[in-house]
Amino acid sequence: MNSFVSASTIAVPPEAEAEEVVRLTDVRRRFGTTPALDGVSLTVRKGEILGLIGRSGAGKSTLIRCLNGLEQADSGEVHIEGRRITGLSEKDLQPLRRRIGMIFQHFNLLSAKTVEENVALPLKIEGLGKAERLKRAAELLELVGLADKAKAYPSSLSGGQKQRVGIARALAARPALLLSDEATSALDPETTRSILALLKDINRKLGLTILLITHEMEVVRSVADRVAVIDAGRIVEEGPVWSVFADPQAPITQSLLGGIRPQLPDYIAARLSPLSGPEQILSVDMAGPAAQGALFADLSQALPQSFRLVHGGIDHIQNQPVARFFIAVPTRDSTLPEKVQQFLKARGARVEVLGYDTDHA
Incomplete structure (x- = not known):
């Protein structure tokens, strides 16, 4: 252990x-x-x-x-x-x-105590002897990468170093x-x-x-x-x-999640109509196996000239591919948007109709 x-x-x-x-x-x-x-x-x-x-x-x-x-x-x-x-x-x-250990936004370190004294403080409150406290503080400062800062005071540390001290202190009582x-x-x-x-x-x-x-x-x-x-x-x-x-x-x-996941570009979103237009704009979300396949290549082969890629990308979270794309489907053939949606859904994608692009010819 x-x-x-x-x-x-x-x-x-x-x-x-x-x-x-x-x-x-x-x-x-x-x-x-x-x-x-x-x-x-x-x-x-x-x-x-x-x-x-x-x-x-x-x-x-x-x-x-x-x-x-x-x-x-x-x-x-x-x-x-x-x-x-x-x-x-x-x-x-x-x-x-x-x-329960706590680490805080503003570090909450005692300015009059050294780094090692700050880390050892919870152990002092518990009543542990000085030698044992300092030994434990040294172990923890090694763990957080600040072994050389034991005798320093918080005022000499950067924000990141202060937070590392805060983490070490939070771990002191195991x-x-x-x-x-x-x-x-x-x-x-x-x-x-x-x-x-x-x-x-x-x-x-x-x-x-x-x-x-x-x-x-x-x-x-x-x-x-x-x-x-x-x-x-x-x-x-x-x-x-x-x-x-x-x-x-x-x-x-x-x-x-708005600032992390791909979003439809503002200039396209601003001209969307809920009624009709030359292209239907779809958001396509996929994760896991569905995001790993050649989904759009298969779609192009099954339904040639059925869409154009507007925006999007693939991320990897917890070793899982997570994808979000926006595509435009021509509406000149009134049956095409539904065919595209059915194709994507059958392959595990979540599809949402965002509206119609009124300006794209």
Whole structure:
């Protein structure tokens, strides 16, 4: 077993430890008449990275606070490693909180303490001796790539280095669950990629369960195994990342994915008519095996001169091809659009009629 992983001090049913680290069942929390959480049910399995995404005010922060016991749900149940925490006293919550590590958007480092002192702080609070604290801090700084910064102060570090210190500190007490609360929102894109790669590496090396709270779909795409979308206090969609990206169902998910998935060019979208035109514009979404085949080559052979490619591309998410294309189908033969749609659907594509291009001759 990796030296960074140790058994919990809390008795955990073996089956819960093997399957679920977090389980929320119909959790509700109101502030006045406003529902912050409105019947949330969600699980996070051992060793997975779950991305919880939603806009500001969707309920992400309240959900985190219910997980670490800073907020008590009005109803429903919250389980951590198989133990029901709803209604526990502050004293009983303390050992449980040591099983949860937190990393924050603004790092929350103590400026008057060195890097190693910041990392070792949770262990000092636990009462561990200085030699053991510093040994553990050294191990963790090696893990996050900052072994040479142990004696430095936070003011001398870059934003990415500060977040690495925050990650090391969150791991100090050997948590079962790591909560990442918008941890890359204050970082530039290159630094964000390096931090997400570090989290993925830690997940693999330690088997650590991670719940990523974010409003950025690119963060979810880069590192998560599953994604859950929260809107107005409800989980409106969840599933494997590649599957949700390939076929988003909820309007909020479609909106959040707008900057990542190919979109119909604005100048074409602006001239679409719902009634008629020389070309029908279709969006074609495919994932998995359907996206790997020679779909358009087969279409051209079966129905010559039946379409032109307007825009689109293929991405790979979790080693799965995910494709989205926009094609224009001539309407001079009134039966052709339906034939094209049937052909594509029969081969596993999801097809949507967006309208008619009124300007293309």
